[in-house]
Amino acid sequence: MxxxxxxxxxxxxxxxxxxxxxxxxxxxxxxxxxxxxxxxxxxxxxxxxxxxxxxxxxxxxxxxxxxxxxxxxxxxxxxxxxxxxxxxxxxxxxxxxxxxxIGIGPLSLEDLGLGETVPKEAEPHFTPYHITDVASLFRWCVERVDDYLEDGGTNPDIIVKNKVHDQALRLMDASFFQPDKWYGNLRQLSPLVLNTKKLPQAVQLRIRELYVCLIVGTPSAAAILARSTLEYVLLERASSYAIRSTQSSGELKRLGTLVNEYSDAAPELEIDMRSVKRIGDQAIHAYVGHKNVVTITACGIGEVFRSWAGLRDVLQRVYA
Structure with missing residues (x-):
């Protein structure tokens, strides 16, 4: 530049x-x-x-x-x-x-369920009085079904096929099964949710996928998806800003070129666009020794929320 x-x-x-x-x-x-x-x-x-x-x-x-x-x-x-x-x-x-x-506070790996996996201890036999979290509730319910089947239950309203209760128990033993973390992430995301009714369906789909990444706790994927969504939007809205979406060769313009041209046509978008691109580039192109390498730390996760906030502001402006 x-x-x-x-x-x-x-x-x-x-x-x-x-x-x-x-x-x-x-x-x-x-x-x-x-x-x-x-x-x-x-x-x-x-x-x-x-x-x-x-x-x-x-x-x-x-x-x-x-x-x-x-x-x-x-x-x-x-x-x-x-x-x-x-x-x-x-x-x-x-x-x-x-x-x-905005009510999120400093984030950590543990906040998004990305901390080190700790071997699970033997689960206690839950009763309704022991249940204090979503994961425990899931396990208690499935174990009650398991007990019912072992006791030869014949209630016609309870039909369990294909051993789905066994599959449910195995799923709940997986290290990534953290419904309480997912719910916590959803609450953290809520101040940043965008009204997508005015957005094209293709953009709405990308935003929904981005929300899933943030809720489940995959910040690198969220950063990359935010970058690709920005690229799609800038190509889709190029004509509205008197910008050509293709090069003279007929190939679609790269994101860096689009950001530069949009910065001239709509300076108010520049900082947000460059923020989304920079954070996405760090997630895509990270390698040993690279000065902008992203590590999934509290700072890195906070960066992803900033990337989404920047993309949200761009969307609100270009589709106003």
Whole structure:
């Protein structure tokens, strides 16, 4: 990407303005208490934190700090100093602040059921009074059916064919069977759900699959699917922005080319598009030694939620 001093200066000024607005609502030493704010102020904090997280990544993507300071004489401006000395250093804190503001909070592998598998201990004999979670309820119900069949039950209303109760018990012993985690993920996703009624059916299908990835807990798959959905949408809506979807050779344009052309035609989409692309690229192209390699850690999972939020904002704009 060609160096554009004016463009970078503009983004640094915008980032500084948003950051100053944020700290005016809640200073950094109180960010962990964002849940205590009134709903309207919490919304302001979330919008600012997300814009800042994406803005920092966007400026870093344009070019690295040393090259920026050397080739573009803006390092003495107040907003550039604030960016390099303060704002960019809080990038991860800002990402966590956004998650907290929408009720998700810092995520971990355990939160999405991706922690190390722990060997299961012998299950107790459950009674209704012992049931405190969904997985236990499933197991208790299936075991009662198993007991009923072993006792030679003949109730005509209970017909179990093909040993499905055995299959159910084996499924519940699998390490990936974590219905309580799935329900927790669903609750975490709920603040970010998009009304898809105005979207084309093909896009609705992709969004439903993306939701499943986030609920089941496959963040890398979600990041890749968000990227591919962005590519599909930009191709599908290209003519609405006077953009050709194909190259002169007749081949479809690549996502990077589409993002560049959309950025010129609709600058308000640029940061969100680049955020979705960057996070998806990290999941697709990760390899040993790559500076942007994604590891599925708390930060990596938080990145995927940011990717979906960016895609959601793009969809709301291009299909408005």
């Amino acid at each position: 060609a160096i554009d001093a004016t463009k970078i200066q503009l983004h640094l000024a915008q980032i500084a303005s948003i950051y100053n607005r944020l700290v005016g609502v809640i200073p950094p030493d109180r960010w962990k208490s964002v849940s205590e704010l009134p709903p309207e102020r919490k919304t302001i904090v979330g919008d600012c934190a997300l814009a800042l997280s994406n803005g920092i990544d966007f400026v870093r993507e344009l070019l690295d700090e040393s090259l920026l300071a050397a080739q573009i004489k803006i390092s003495d401006t107040s907003h550039a100093k604030q960016f390099f000395n303060e704002i960019q250093k809080r990038r991860d804190d800002l990402s966590d602040l956004w998650l907290e503001s």
